Amino acid sequence: MTHPDIRLIAVDMDGTLLLPDGSIPDALWPLLDRLHERGIAFAPASGRQLATLQRMFDGVDAELDYIAENGAYVVRGDDEISSDALDPEFAASMITRLRALVASGALRAGLVVCGKRSAYIEDQGAEFVAEARKYYARLEVVPDLLATSDQVVKLAIYDFDGAEAHTAPAFADARATHQVVVSGEHWVDIMNTTVNKGVALRALQRALGVTAAQTAAFGDYLNDIELLQAADWSYAMADAHADVIAVARHRAPSNADAGVLTVIEDLLAAMPTTTHTPEDEDV
Numbered sequence: 001m002t003h004p005d006i007r008l009i010a011v012d013m014d015g016t017l018l019l020p021d022g023s024i025p026d027a028l029w030p031l032l033d034r035l036h037e038r039g040i041a042f043a044p045a046s047g048r049q050l051a052t053l054q055r056m057f058d059g060v061d062a063e064l065d066y067i068a069e070n071g072a073y074v075v076r077g078d079d080e081i082s083s084d085a086l087d088p089e090f091a092a093s094m095i096t097r098l099r100a101l102v103a104s105g106a107l108r109a110g111l112v113v114c115g116k117r118s119a120y121i122e123d124q125g126a127e128f129v130a131e132a133r134k135y136y137a138r139l140e141v142v143p144d145l146l147a148t149s150d151q152v153v154k155l156a157i158y159d160f161d162g163a164e165a166h167t168a169p170a171f172a173d174a175r176a177t178h179q180v181v182v183s184g185e186h187w188v189d190i191m192n193t194t195v196n197k198g199v200a201l202r203a204l205q206r207a208l209g210v211t212a213a214q215t216a217a218f219g220d221y222l223n224d225i226e227l228l229q230a231a232d233w234s235y236a237m238a239d240a241h242a243d244v245i246a247v248a249r250h251r252a253p254s255n256a257d258a259g260v261l262t263v264i265e266d267l268l269a270a271m272p273t274t275t276h277t278p279e280d281e282d283v
Contacts, residue, residue, distance in 0.1 A: 003270055003271065003272075004216070004233060004267050004270055004271055005213070005214050005271065005272075006040055006214060006215070006216050006233065006267055006271060007039070007040055007041065007208070007210045007214040007215070008040070008041045008042075008043065008065075008204065008205065008208060008210045008214060008215045008216070009035070009040060009041070009042050009043065009215075009216045009217070009218075009264065010043045010045045010067060010197075010201050010204075010215065010216070010217045010218070010227060010230075010231065011042070011043070011044055011045060011217070011218045011260055012045050012046065012197075012218060012219040012220060012221070012224045012227065013044055013045070013046040013048065013053075013056075014046070014221075015220040015221055015237065015239075015240075015255055016218050016219055016220045016224070016237055016255055016260060017044070017218070017255065017260050018255060019255060019256065019258070020255065020256050024056065025258040025261055027258065027261050028261060029059070029060070031261060031264060031265070032060055032062055032064075033061070033062065034268070035062075035264075035268075036061075036062035036063075038268070038271075038273075041064075041065055041076075041204075041208055041210070042062075042064055042065065043064065043065035043066065043067055043201070043204060044056070044057065044064070044066055044067065045067035045071070045197050045200070045201070045217075045219075045224075045227055046067070046068060046070075047069065047070040047183060047189070047223065048068060048069075048135065049068060049069065049114060049119055049135070049136050049137060049138065050066055050068035050069070050073055050075060050116075051118070051136070051137040051138035052135065052136060052137040052138075053066050053068055054066065054137075055137045063076065063077045064077075065081070065204055065208075067197055067200045067201065067204065067227075069114055069153045069154050069191075069195075070154070070189070070191065070195055070196065070197060070223055071084070071195050071196050071197040071198070071199055071200030071201075071226075072084045072085075072114075072153035072154055072191055072192070072195045072200075073116060073153050074200045074203055074204055076204070076207065076208075081203055081204055081207045082200060082203035082204075083116065083151065083153060084153065084191075084192050084194055084195045084199075085116075085151040085152055085153050085192075086152045086153065086154070086155070086178075086190075086191070086192060088152070090177075090178070091113070091152045091155060092146055094155055094171070094174070094190060095111060095113070095145050095146055095155075096146075097171075098111050098157060101170055106170065107159065107161075107166055107167060107170060108159070108160040108161050108166075109157050109158060109159045109160065109166075109167055110122075110124040110125075110128035110131075110132070110157070110158045110160075111145065111155060111156070111157055111158075112132050112135075112136065112139075112155070112156040112157075112158070113145050113148060113150075113152055113155060114136075114152065114153055114154040114155065114156055115148065115150030115151060115152050115153065116150055116151045116153060117138075117150045118138045118139065118140050118150065119132070119136040119138060119139045119140070120139070120140050120141075120142050120145055120148050120150070121139065121140075121141055121142070121145075122141070122142060122143070122144070122145055123141050127160070128158060128160075129141065131158055131186075132158070153191070153195075154189055154190065154191050154195075155189070155190040155191075156183075156187055156188070156189050156190075157171075157187065157188045157189075157190070158186050158187055159186050159187070159188065160186065162185065162186065163182050163183075163184065163185065163186050163187055163188045164182050164185075167188045168180065168182050168188050171188065171190065174190060177193070178190055178191065178192060178193060179191045179192065179193055179195065181223075183223075196223070196226040196227075197219075197223065197224060197226055197227035197230075198225075198226025198227050198228075198229050198230040199226065200227075201215070201217065201226075201227055201230040201231065202230050205230070212230060212231055212232045213232045214232075215230065215231040215232065215233065216231055216233035216234075216235065216263075216264075216267060217230065217231035217233070217234050217235065218235045218237065218252060218259075218260050218263070219235075219236065219237070219240070219244055219248075220236065220237040220239070220240040220241065220244060220255070221240070221241050221244065222241055222243060222244065224244055225243065225244060225247050228244065228247050228248050229247060232249070233249070233250065233267070234247070234248045234249045234250065235248055235249075235250045235251065235252040235259075235260075235263055236248035236250075236251055236252070237251075237252050237253075237254055237255055237259055237260075238251060238252065238253050238254040238257075238259060239254050239255075250263075
């Protein structure tokens, strides 16, 4: 077996790193310190907002990399690595369309405009506001979504009656130019077609001077496929979607068994103990 020379680890969150109850395994925190000591970058990769990811890892002393909003926004520490914002006119047209559908009674839905600085909503009732606050650590309630000046990386529509049956068909024509993805029972995400976790990981690799052969990636669901394709050391979780298993080169124990941590420990044990920084050139 080829000995690994891992310099970057990218990890999906839900169903992969997080335990079934949504918590981070306690053993990750000392492991992150060891990765930092050995110069190995660690990047949570998620559909979640950047601020939400940063809050989840708030207690980590080491600088982390973040692949947020399914890859639409990538940062290292306080520095932006890449972003893929929606055209403002297109975003405005989607906001206007949703307003009209809601006003006519065709949909019961609310909209989260996901910007770089914050997420934004209009006050559409306590139920929607509470639902949005579950997922967005930085959230502003504004009088008019069309008046926000932030760069928009994603539009997230919350359908009270079920996203797949109602909102997705209402915005199906937008698939001609953009991604319209059912991301949960009640959620539909609208993003540029160029947004995915794999594109984001490759941007991070370029910024760090790291190759795919020096990258490990972990995932379990369909939006992780491109992430795994960007890493030679790719791992599908034990209970991953069949299409993810087909793409990954390796398997990891389930998230319930903290499989990501087990594999990282195995990789570290197989690597030389010399340290390096992710920016080091290959020698």
